[in-house]
Amino acid sequence: MISKKELKELVIALGKKYLFPDFTNKLTWFVVTVGGTIILTPTAFKQIFYNWLVATFNLNSGVQFTFAELESSTADYTLGFSLIALALIHNVANRYFIYKTGYIAATEAKELEAVDRALFERFLAExxxxxxxxxxxxxxxxxxxxxxxxxxxxxxxxxxxxxxxxxxxxxxxxxxxxxxxxxxxxxxxxxxxxxxxxxxxxxxxxxxxxxxxxxxxxxxxxxxxxxxxxxxxxxxxxxxxxxxxxxxxxxx
Structure with missing residues (x-):
């Protein structure tokens, strides 16, 4: 029977694992960084590209090639938050996979230990x-x-x-x-x-x-x-x- 103390420790351990994931995965860090950059940048990446492409074409029609000035716009929050959410989901899934792998390995180890324990008890009896x-x-x-x-x-x-x-x-x-x-x-x-x-x-x-x-x-x-x-x-x-x-x- 699991005691209240053991149940509390289990809940805390699972909470730390899934509510506060460990950012040890480099891919997770990279995607979160990109998403944060998109949110914090004053001009959205898509708008930057479109403005630059159109303005540069207009400015260089028959004249010396010149870069256009970039216009300001609002940040693309949807893309940024989507990337961050995707990174967090990936990190949680990765941690869950590691947890399940460890759980399966621990279960197998216990089963092997049970076989050895039965044999050892036989030795002690004999x-x-x-x-x-x-x-x-x-x-x-x-x-x-x-x-x-x-x-x-x-x-x-x-x-x-x-x-x-x-x-x-x-x-x-x-x-x-x-x-x-x-x-x-x-x-x-x-x-x-x-x-x-x-x-x-x-x-x-x-x-x-x-x-x-x-x-x-x-x-x-x-x-x-x-x-x-x-x-x-x-x-x-x-x-x-x-x-x-x-x-x-x-x-x-």
């Missing part, structure tokens, strides 16, 4: 910041074991968010989604390569059975755990950046 996978990325040290369902949201994201239907129409959002998808894909693939079930599950560990529980790990195990921890932190940061970007761009 992979929120408090999901098991987000907590795993943020807090877990992969030197320790983890439950196999802790990667469910990551698995779903990697499996289903690489289609035309999951692409954002906003270029900045889509670029962020692609980067997030790429990093998540790299991480979950590397984690799957490095992890194995402890006994029959459901717990998984990135530390090989031979070194689990040992005080000192071989260098390659340390490097593997370090890589997983760094990738998980990077994925979490990208996830949070994407969420904040979506909220700013889509205002939700």
């Amino acid at each position: 992979f929120p910041s408090n999901s098991r996978s987000a907590v795993l990325l943020k807090e877990h040290d992969f030197g320790n074991s983890y439950h196999d369902n802790n990667t469910d949201e990551i698995d779903r994201f990697v499996d289903t968010w690489n289609t035309a239907e999951t692409e954002f129409l906003d270029q900045e959002l889509e670029a962020a989604r692609k980067e997030l998808y790429q990093k998540m894909h790299e991480f979950i693939y590397r984690l799957a390569q490095s992890s194995g079930y402890i006994h029959t599950g459901p717990m998984l560990s990135a530390v090989p059975d031979a070194y689990r529980g040992a005080w000192d790990w071989p260098e390659h195990v340390d490097l593997q755990i370090k890589e997983l921890n760094e990738k998980s932190t990077e994925c979490y940061n990208l996830h949070q950046q994407f969420v904040m970007l979506g909220r700013r761009r889509l205002k939700c």
